[in-house]
Amino acid sequence: SATMDTGKLLYITLGDKGALIVQGSHSTLVPTHPITEIDPTGAGDTFCGAVLANILQNKHPVMAAHEAVVISAKMISQIGPKALYSKKPISQPQIDARIRLNNTQIKKISEKLSSLPEVSPFPFVSKVLPPINHPKALDYFFAATVHQFSFWSIHNQKYYQPLIAPLGGVMLKGSDYLWKCFSLALERDVEFCSPNRQASLNLDELKTIMQDDNGNQPMPAIELHLEESHRYGRDMLALNLDPESIIKQSKFSSNPLSAFINILDQIGGYKEDPLRKKSGLLALILNQRPENFLPFQKTDHIDPVIDYHNMRLCLRAGLIDILDEKLNKKLIDRIILSKDEEWAIRYAAYCARQQIVNLSGKPEGAIDWFFFNTRKTCPEMTPPLCESCLIDSVCDHKKEMFQPVIRTTYY
């Protein structure tokens, strides 16, 4: 592995093993696809050019490499640079052969969502969040969004159950529990969410703020939460940034959303996920809160926010089909997946969701809220309540399907 200074990027090409992308102290291996090599001349130059072009189009550094690997592979499968003369855009990374986008379902569900006025953006105002105009709301949302992951436990290498525990006198589930932990911590210590405090948190402090009303510790992977706090706080300090300065810099840019996302691509807790789930979620929150911390432009579009509720819904509603029987059975049985199986499903869900935004004409904020909120009618542990679900008439009703089970800090 290799490390760089915070905020710096390094790409190392590894021939038929792919490329290593180093973002500060974090690195990701992007594998190549099997291909018959005819002429390797210019493979590295092609990779560099494609990466730079992708980064200039605001792609995440790892997604820039995923796409560059595809075009480099195409280039070396022909003699000379012939493959690069194509006027078509650079290929997206391919959907894994074990999975298929179901275009009929994508179209049907997009049309349905487009006709539903209740599918609209959520203002992120609720009892678990700081009140409107809280003086430290920005610190809060930047620090707490980093922790939006892993609200479920494992038993015998299988998904066991979601986090549900009492806090502030109310039973809260998953992300609501986490938002409330940070809200209560902010009430006790107004600087708790500052990058400085997050950079130096210790495990005992974190355990205290995350314990429930009965003094129990329900967070299934608390050590990962400590690491995420440190990654976030330390990168912010190294780059001399704080939430207000990031918003200020973004607003001064000709494209505030892209500028904002590009800064988060350098900050621990956000930068690691090639599909930018937490970055996208934070951008939506800051845009949709009544304070409108981060105004978008009309032409701005945001990447789909792909968490496990999104993936479960994509699988159950038939937006993506699993063609591989072994993988299908692992999903139904809720067995822990390998990294490449998880990536295959998540990337396919991402592509399906991108198409739904395009076809429905609804903004990502509305589609994201619909997918997240449908966790109530299509939950993890009890049978789906299809008769109360907004997409019952167009759903494929694959009720036995389950999201990928894997411990990740990305979602």
Ligand code: SF4
């Ligand atoms: S609740 Fe029923 S109709 Fe709705 S997404 Fe789940 S399986 Fe489909």
